[in-house]
Amino acid sequence: MKKIQEIRAEFEESREESWPSLCEKYKDDGRKGVAALVTRCQRKMEALEAERQRMYGMFAYEREYEHLGYICGIDEAGRGPLAGPVVAGAVILQKNCGILYLNDSKKLSAARREELYRQIVEEAVAVGVGYASPQRIDEINILQATYEAMREAIQKLKIKPQILLNDAVTIPGVSCPQVPIIKGDAKSASIAAASIVAKVTRDRLMVEYDRLMPEYGFASHKGYGAAAHIEALKKYGPSPIHRKSFITHFI
Numbered sequence: 001m002k003k004i005q006e007i008r009a010e011f012e013e014s015r016e017e018s019w020p021s022l023c024e025k026y027k028d029d030g031r032k033g034v035a036a037l038v039t040r041c042q043r044k045m046e047a048l049e050a051e052r053q054r055m056y057g058m059f060a061y062e063r064e065y066e067h068l069g070y071i072c073g074i075d076e077a078g079r080g081p082l083a084g085p086v087v088a089g090a091v092i093l094q095k096n097c098g099i100l101y102l103n104d105s106k107k108l109s110a111a112r113r114e115e116l117y118r119q120i121v122e123e124a125v126a127v128g129v130g131y132a133s134p135q136r137i138d139e140i141n142i143l144q145a146t147y148e149a150m151r152e153a154i155q156k157l158k159i160k161p162q163i164l165l166n167d168a169v170t171i172p173g174v175s176c177p178q179v180p181i182i183k184g185d186a187k188s189a190s191i192a193a194a195s196i197v198a199k200v201t202r203d204r205l206m207v208e209y210d211r212l213m214p215e216y217g218f219a220s221h222k223g224y225g226a227a228a229h230i231e232a233l234k235k236y237g238p239s240p241i242h243r244k245s246f247i248t249h250f251i
Contacts, residue, residue: 004033011037019045051100058102058189061165061181066095069162070125073190074153074171076146077105077198081223082233082250083216083242084206086137088149089197090128090157091120093190099123102192104185105199117200120193128156129201134243141245147171153194167191213239 002010007026014022023038023045062071070092078086093099099119101112108116121127130152132145140148150171154164163177167184184191203222210219216232216239223229223241233242233250 004031004037007034008037011041016048048100055100055102055189058187058192059097061179061188062093062095062190065163065165065179068177070159071163071165071190072126072154072157072161072176073165073184073188073192073194074150075105075167075185075191075195075198076149077195077202078223079142079146080225081243082225082229082246083134083218083223083239084202084209085131085133085241086142086146086149087198087202087205088130088146088153089194089199089201090126090130090150090153090161091190091193091197092125092127092157092159092161093120093193094123094125097123097189099189099193102189102196104183104192105195107186108196110203113196113200113203116193116196120197124193126157126159127197128153129197130154130156134241137243138245142243147173150174165190167195209241213241 011022019041023041026034026038029035065071072090072092074088074090076086076088078084099116101116105113130149132149136148137145151173154174161176163179164171164174165184165188166178166180168180168182170178170180181187181191185195186192206218206222210217215236217228221229230250233247238244238247238251
């Protein structure tokens with residue numbers, strides 16, 4: 001009879017396709033430790049199936065419009081911060097996309113976002129990223145700057161989409177048909193992917209700014225109006241990446 005440690009290693013080293021046979025193999029083992037391993041594996045299978053069902057729902061809009069051709073999700077990150085650019089992501093996923101856990105980037109941990117970013121960039125049909133600087137935001141306002149970043153992200157796609165799925169907005173100056181979806185990053189896989197690309201891209205950029213200007217703490221708050229950020233802003237004054245139109249109440 002195998003030791004529990006050996007069986008545990010067998011479960012830990014197993015691939016998803018072998019989980020059912022492993023559970024079947026050890027389901028009648030009378031030892032509590034083995035029973036716990038089987039139960040844990042069964043729960044993993046149930047959770048994975050639930051996630052696949054959730055993701056099937058996340059592709060409802062994509063299935064509705066797939067007859068039109070390439071579908072591009074659009075979203076942004078950084079409309080609210082006091083510092084840094086607004087960043088837009090544009091993503092065309094494969095029709096048979098198997099990426100799990102896509103969701104509104106704000107609902108995901110930083111580690112999960114990074115892993116999904118890698119998967120999206122590797123597996124997507126096309127990915128585009130657009131930026132609008134703090135100076136541009138001050139010049140034309142945050143909404144128009146966001147539209148500008150979104151148009152740039154679309155232009156950077158290596159494949160032209162036939163329809164856009166947008167998180168809530170209709171982008172002016174774009175000829176492609178658009179479908180604005182309220183809370184789209186939690187309802188459409190394509191928009192969720194775009195939100196992750198935009199968020200990770202912007203967060204990485206703010207970490208780089210933190211290395212140049214560590215006194216503001218950009219790596220931790222990413223330019224948002226955290227108490228520590230406002231305190232630093234009052235102490236050191238605005239940096240070159242602060243949005244002057246956003247900080248009038250603090251300096």
